[in-house]
Amino acid sequence: MVLGTEDATPVTFWFAVSPGASVQMDDLVVVETRKPDGQMVRFYGLVDHVRTRHEGVTFDSDVADVVAGLLPASVSYAARVLVTRVSPENFIPPQPGDSVQHARGEDLRIALSADKMKRAFPGGLLADGQVLPVNYQFVNGESGGHINISGISGVATKTSYALFLLHSIFRSGVLDSRHEGHATRALIFNVKGEDLLFLDKPNKEVEGVERGVRAAKNLPQGRYDLLGLPMSPFQDVQFLAPPREGGSGVIVPNVEQRLGGVTPFVFTVREFCARRMLPYAFADRNASLNLGFVIGSIEDKLARLAQGGDAPHLTVSDWKAETNALLDESVRFSELGEARIETFPQLVAYLDYKLLEENEGAGDRRWTGNQSPATLQAFIRRLRGVQKHLSPLVRGDLTAAQAEKYRPNILGGRFKTSVVDINRLGSHAQMFVVGVLLRDLFEHKERYGRQDTVFVVLDELNKYAPREGDSPIKDVLLDIAERGRSLGIILIGAQQTASEVERRIVSNAAIRVVGRLDLAEAERPEYRFLPQSFRARAGILQPGTMLVSQPDVPNPVLVNYPFPAWATRRDEVAEAVGVQETEDAGRDWLGE
Amino acid sequence: MRIRLDPWPVDTQDGQLTLKPFAGLVFDAETDLWAAIPTRGIPERMRRILVVDGKPRMEARLLLDDGAGALSVAGFGAFVVGAVDLCPHGSRQAQLQGVSARRVLAYSGDAPLEVARLSPRNPHSGVLEYQPHAFAGAQVEGARAAVQTLMLRREQAMSAELASPLPLDETDVDALPDTLVLQDGPVRPGEAGRAVVGYVKTLHTDYLGADRIGLLTALRPGERTPVLRFKLGDRGDGAGEGREQRFTWYVRLCDAPFYQHPLAGVMRLEMHAPEDTDFVPRGVQDIADLSGALLCRLASQPHKDPRAPQNLIPTAALEQAMGRAMGSAEMVTRRIRAHLAGQYGSRVVA
Numbered sequence: 001m002v003l004g005t006e007d008a009t010p011v012t013f014w015f016a017v018s019p020g021a022s023v024q025m026d027d028l029v030v031v032e033t034r035k036p037d038g039q040m041v042r043f044y045g046l047v048d049h050v051r052t053r054h055e056g057v058t059f060d061s062d063v064a065d066v067v068a069g070l071l072p073a074s075v076s077y078a079a080r081v082l083v084t085r086v087s088p089e090n091f092i093p094p095q096p097g098d099s100v101q102h103a104r105g106e107d108l109r110i111a112l113s114a115d116k117m118k119r120a121f122p123g124g125l126l127a128d129g130q131v132l133p134v135n136y137q138f139v140n141g142e143s144g145g146h147i148n149i150s151g152i153s154g155v156a157t158k159t160s161y162a163l164f165l166l167h168s169i170f171r172s173g174v175l176d177s178r179h180e181g182h183a184t185r186a187l188i189f190n191v192k193g194e195d196l197l198f199l200d201k202p203n204k205e206v207e208g209v210e211r212g213v214r215a216a217k218n219l220p221q222g223r224y225d226l227l228g229l230p231m232s233p234f235q236d237v238q239f240l241a242p243p244r245e246g247g248s249g250v251i252v253p254n255v256e257q258r259l260g261g262v263t264p265f266v267f268t269v270r271e272f273c274a275r276r277m278l279p280y281a282f283a284d285r286n287a288s289l290n291l292g293f294v295i296g297s298i299e300d301k302l303a304r305l306a307q308g309g310d311a312p313h314l315t316v317s318d319w320k321a322e323t324n325a326l327l328d329e330s331v332r333f334s335e336l337g338e339a340r341i342e343t344f345p346q347l348v349a350y351l352d353y354k355l356l357e358e359n360e361g362a363g364d365r366r367w368t369g370n371q372s373p374a375t376l377q378a379f380i381r382r383l384r385g386v387q388k389h390l391s392p393l394v395r396g397d398l399t400a401a402q403a404e405k406y407r408p409n410i411l412g413g414r415f416k417t418s419v420v421d422i423n424r425l426g427s428h429a430q431m432f433v434v435g436v437l438l439r440d441l442f443e444h445k446e447r448y449g450r451q452d453t454v455f456v457v458l459d460e461l462n463k464y465a466p467r468e469g470d471s472p473i474k475d476v477l478l479d480i481a482e483r484g485r486s487l488g489i490i491l492i493g494a495q496q497t498a499s500e501v502e503r504r505i506v507s508n509a510a511i512r513v514v515g516r517l518d519l520a521e522a523e524r525p526e527y528r529f530l531p532q533s534f535r536a537r538a539g540i541l542q543p544g545t546m547l548v549s550q551p552d553v554p555n556p557v558l559v560n561y562p563f564p565a566w567a568t569r570r571d572e573v574a575e576a577v578g579v580q581e582t583e584d585a586g587r588d589w590l591g592e
Numbered sequence: 593m594r595i596r597l598d599p600w601p602v603d604t605q606d607g608q609l610t611l612k613p614f615a616g617l618v619f620d621a622e623t624d625l626w627a628a629i630p631t632r633g634i635p636e637r638m639r640r641i642l643v644v645d646g647k648p649r650m651e652a653r654l655l656l657d658d659g660a661g662a663l664s665v666a667g668f669g670a671f672v673v674g675a676v677d678l679c680p681h682g683s684r685q686a687q688l689q690g691v692s693a694r695r696v697l698a699y700s701g702d703a704p705l706e707v708a709r710l711s712p713r714n715p716h717s718g719v720l721e722y723q724p725h726a727f728a729g730a731q732v733e734g735a736r737a738a739v740q741t742l743m744l745r746r747e748q749a750m751s752a753e754l755a756s757p758l759p760l761d762e763t764d765v766d767a768l769p770d771t772l773v774l775q776d777g778p779v780r781p782g783e784a785g786r787a788v789v790g791y792v793k794t795l796h797t798d799y800l801g802a803d804r805i806g807l808l809t810a811l812r813p814g815e816r817t818p819v820l821r822f823k824l825g826d827r828g829d830g831a832g833e834g835r836e837q838r839f840t841w842y843v844r845l846c847d848a849p850f851y852q853h854p855l856a857g858v859m860r861l862e863m864h865a866p867e868d869t870d871f872v873p874r875g876v877q878d879i880a881d882l883s884g885a886l887l888c889r890l891a892s893q894p895h896k897d898p899r900a901p902q903n904l905i906p907t908a909a910l911e912q913a914m915g916r917a918m919g920s921a922e923m924v925t926r927r928i929r930a931h932l933a934g935q936y937g938s939r940v941v942a
Contacts, residue, residue: 056912059896070890070905072676072686072913 004096044111049080113552124559144510145485151515158494183452198567233566238415268312269396273302280435313396342396389429435473616826631884666699667735671743676906697722793902811844814884837865
């Protein structure tokens, strides 16, 4: 019953728990109150605080007398409710004495605004084993878009939850209702370990873990069954990884744990120039204004240079072999006076020549513009800095067929989910890959429109779109955050600390999820959407538990989600796949 | 001249100590030896202790006008009687029993009044229903006395109803009852033959005399005096012949602090005695033996209760619960005002 000793308001109230009943934090409850004219108003809410105390005693030490059986006292068990919905919308307070019930069935749907959701997918299980619906229209860009997940690394399991959401979106049937399941894609960047390279393999531990959880929580069904999701790994997944360094002829993906089924990806030197990837090689934030001009003009020049050909390499006529004695022997001359640029170091050397060496150190006036030699030197110095990282990725020594085969193909093909493994790349190369792929994706969607949603999963947003400073990747991410939802690109971003990510990216996310947070971090303004009691609790959340805030429900809801049905580590892969995998690996080595 | 504190706060009606000499005769009932007797502890058979108390309150003084110009006095009042049910061995939770308020419209005069029903201003607060009760006389304080009388009567009925029977003969070996009632104040007529002990918190009457009272100072916590017997209302002039006999003894609950008078922490207990006998029945003896241990357990602490240790822990809780059962006096007064205003057509309400 609603308490009369605490204020009851339309947004929050306390209620007393009857003897024998129990209520825990995060339970959803409903209260019905009658207006003087007889109309009923129902309040739906979430329990965010529970407490017990001895009632009618004055001193703390009275507890000893109560326990000794001398002092009569009753235990007051009360809970505080944050109202999530008032129906109909009459913002009168509930009356003391109104009876409070657990919200179940239809009440639960209303409490979570599920009745307002035309299309929803399960976002996890509530504390009492009921399903939290997440409004798909706030995910796919119709009413809102983007998901942002914050939490301490390791215990917050941000990536696991992002993958669970993807699994739920793909497999819950929400896509079929829109007839778009066949064309919806996901692009996942793997930035840590090789965990995500086994998404298509069943997890041998999932059944045991889920059985244990079901018994411990006394659930009527397994969690996957409750959620209505198959306990199976991802389907139609392709794995992309950058090639191993060295190895001139065969291109082998640079992965350790997974032996087969990983496709290497490279960009050709011509693509690098034609598709203006140069800025993404300069991802550091403190580029000066002048350097920006140089990058812009060189990018332009390279793009022009790359026109009129389709070979993976570039051909230049104004560069003599003897002018650059540093070049290795792989420089081949097809004709007199023409040089092929087949590797990234050669491209750098060519630029070095055009900017700093030609005309006895003055450079080619058309290339240098009016920039001071110091700026040009800075440009070359930086380019040489990233040369080591980018040379395996940007190559010209391929056949046209190879170039076609190893070009990352995310939107076409039969694969719904693409995992791009960049964890072994240096941070410059990671930025380059993320920036280039997202930019391509964005430009593609700008041309073809929004009908097919693409989900981009990217961890460590604070690295790619830091609050301070500028970088070309941040520009792409900002574009996605601000315009992406109208184009059908949905960013499922994650970071340890939302306070260090560009504000516009976080604030554009319609759905915000918080796992375990550092308590100091939880007090920052980025988490104001959490009520105070939730901010305090964010410090004690266990792995597998998340606070989910969505626009339809004014208060965040605590959910847990099942153990991944896909392997997240090499040793979780069910054994049966071993032989096939070895064969696949052999075929890869043979270059098939 | 030594100055000592009376332990009770000055705003209580009387001090703890007055010691007016008792005019009648007091007999040794248990033993001739005037010395402290240690407690024997609480035997296992004693399963249930009930601490009974009551609380009256006047809520409004009224003047009744019969329309012909005759005025009479009346009053709205309330009283609560309740008990705390506890196990002396601490094996279960103490519980409040029967704590509910009764409301009385006490009036003088002959014309019977109807029940006054004060309806609530909104459906979430209850109805107040005052049962009419006529009293004789026309004193201004008559209504208050009537409420007080009703309360005492109810208290006595409750004590008698809850307590085990207690045979008052010499021989019964199974005399110790399993349910004992501790009742605030002296025992009342009508409770004889039941296991009811009255506990008197104040020492207003000195039953001992100057030669014996020194033992009270010497008692250690839990110790008691031998049981004495006296006749209620005996003024030493023989006029009280045939009135009730009582047993009484004193128990010390705690050591008196040095700044208080040396009788602080001493309580007098009282039980009914059979008519004209000079033995102490087995049941009374057993109760006297356990009283030290029991009361030391129930004694309150000075920082929690200004009338500690005599105001027992369950009593304080009971008083609080009774106050709550009667509701806020201020709110009730407003309800009464609004009720009368509503009855007589005025728009002016509280």
